Amino acid sequence: MDIITTQLDLIQRFLHAGGSVLWFILLVSVGLWCLIIERLLFFRFSYPQLREHWLGLWRQRSDKRSQHARHIRTGIISEAQITMSKNIAVIKMLVSICPLMGLLGTVTGMIHVFDVMAVTGSGNARAMADGVSQATIPTMAGMVIAIAGLYFSKLIEERVSDETHHLSDLLQNH
């Protein structure tokens, strides 16, 4: 319990040092990770069942060679692709927003620094430290989240492309 409160306190202090922009970055990162986890869980649990369902649809057909059958096949593959790549656009958008938010944090932090400078002059480095931390922490946070998010979004895209190929192979062979 004690450890949890200490950790919460640390997090709160970190958020406070980063200024208000860090809250938005936190929001974006929570949204991003929810979507990424949702996709990973989808591939882990829901996708095998869906694949069986699509394969079943194809297997039931007696005619697999006519033009009509090709349409059906294209329809199935397209549906699978849509289901798999759901939310990927949002994930990519959130990943690209993160560095922008970091930059926004840098700018607001620098504004803070110059406010302090306008009051105390340029001699007092300690008074400027707050603004500098407000400038650097969101940038760092935005970068970290963007890099991690980029990795996972690429991973999911690869998975979608792989699964699409695999599915079309399976549909061909049957």
Place this chain on the structure above:
Amino acid sequence: MKKLILITLMLATPAAIAEHLDLDQLLRDVKRSQGTEARINRVREAEFLAEKNKQQQLLHEAQVELNQQQQLSQQLKSHLDANEQELMELEAKLKNRSGELGELFGVARQAAGDLKADLTNSIISAQFPGRLEQLDKIANSKALPTIEQLEKLWFTLQQEMTESAKVVSFDTKIQTASGEPRQAKVVRIGSFNALADGKYLRYLSETGKLSELARQPEDKYLDLAENLLTAKQGPVPVGIDPTRGVILSMLIQTPNTTERIDQGGIIGYIILFLGAFGLVYAIVRLVMLTLTWRKMQNQVGSDQISEDNPLGRVIAAGEQAGSEDNETLELLLDEAITREVPALEKGQSMIKLLAAVAPLLGLLGTVTGMISTFQSISLFGTGDPKLMASGISQALVTTMLGLCVAIPLLFLHSLVASRSRMLVQILDEQSAGIVSRRAGK
């Protein structure tokens, strides 16, 4: 003499006869007056001689007098010397005896001066007015301070010390932010802060009054202040300003949101205008796409073909084909979909353009701001950061505004794009379904 006589004769010539008898008379007169003068001279001589003797005597007397006076002078001088000697001894004695005390009074005077300077800016003075006058007397008087004054100084010092460790509440008159006086219950936290009605006050040393800050700290600190005012006992968290008002006075100077936006200048307003336009446009597009999507869902569910939505129109185009063969049907459907797609994808590029332009305008503002900064540097040098402040804040604020506009627009663009792609996808799927259904017949 001959000449004289001659002149006398010549002058006398007209009257010589009348006056020749007077010449003898004149001779006799002269002779007689010579005798008189000799007698007078003798008398004078005698007088002078007598006088001379008298003077001698006077001189003698004066000399005696001088001697006496000189003696007296000598006596007095020795007396003076003796007195001076005594005075010096006494002074040395005085100095000896009062040496440490004199220093003490000097220290007391200095302490009073220092304390006065401290108390002038101390928030505790708001609670105890009239302390400064007492100190003023001690600090500025030339005379030695009295016991009473010294005790007062000690008391004031002790009071300041003791009071700076206390959190107390007292009633006093404060000035509101608009400058009107009002009675309020003030809570003073040591010598750091004073709060009234959950608001932070500052101490005006000129008037000795407390005044509400025109701009208050963040809500979370004000909530803490409220808690402190209502708390009865126990430790209560509260935000204090350990700089005795410097941070709070900085708070007043920092610009608020509208002033901040003003700093961005004309470029800032352009960015905001574009941002507002983009936001409204994107939301309108989103709402329209959602409505279209709902109509299409209805269309999927019903057998009735309604022409008010893209899917209905595509299906209607398929129905019109009648008994054409599949390939023609496919072409017709493709054509119908191609007609519908631009309406669904309308505006996307506009939103994306605005999202891309906003940071660029921010960059433009940065550059113009830096140009004005460097202009002021070339005029005034780098000595005063305040002269450069306007250019720098313009540079930073426009960048900030650009990003603030771009981020939501990117977000909205992504939403609009994914929604319209979904609609196009539905059209494609449904048309394929129509074709298949026909083929299945």
